[in-house]
Amino acid sequence: MTITFYDTSTAPSPRRARIILAEKNVPHEVVQIDMMTNEQMSPEYRAINPAATIPALKLDDGTVLTDNAGIAAYLEHAYPEPPLLGVTALEKAEVATWQWRIENGFGMAVASAFRNSHPAMKGRALPGPHNYEQIPELAERGMAQIGHFLKGFERHMGGRAFVAGERFSVADVTAVCFLDFMRVTGTKLSDATPNLLSYRKRMGERPSVNL
Secondary structure (H helix, E strand, C coil), X not given: CCCEEEECCCCXXXXXXXXXXXXXXXXXXXXXXXXXXXXXXXXXXXXXCCCCCCCEEECCCCCEECCHHHHHHHXXXXXXXXXXXXXXXXXXXXXXXXXXXXXXXXXXXXXXXXHCCCHHHCCECCCCCCXXXXXXXXXXXXXXXXXXXXXXXXXXXXXXXXXXXXXXXXXXXXXXXXXXXXXXXXXXXXXXXXXXXXXXXXXXXXXXXXX
16 A cells, blocks of 8 residues: 555645655655546545545555645655755744745735636635635735735845755745746736746756646
């Protein structure tokens, strides 16, 4: 029996787990879940993950991990090299801080802007087993949050190779995934964000980022 990774190649959340699996060279099988046909809502997938979200990671003993935080924590312990959650106490704190800032201040804004405005997300404004109607005002707020975050993140990345500390970490994984996915809101990096453009180019040199 091997680790099974339930993935959707076009979605940012499973991409985060996919990068970590690749960085740590974890042997695993992949099962693609088609979100365009709402396969995540099927009885078969909900028997694996009742929350109807992707990713999910099924371990050798049958345990299923159903969120990126848990997947990253498990893989960091089971496959410690290379370390992605920090090594020293201060580095761990910095990685955790930036992971939280990016996920809550940026990733949630992108998701809110997209899910509350895109026609394909009508009635699906939040992920999971329940249907929620779109709220246009939340899309507007999400767009404002994206702009504010990018300005601050551009300043932070001045002279830095990585988001947190001196090595690639889960904070970089999350940053890259949402910098790329924000295109669904019509937002992209430009000459106004030279530090982020340079950062994204460097990240693109990592094989895991291009999977």
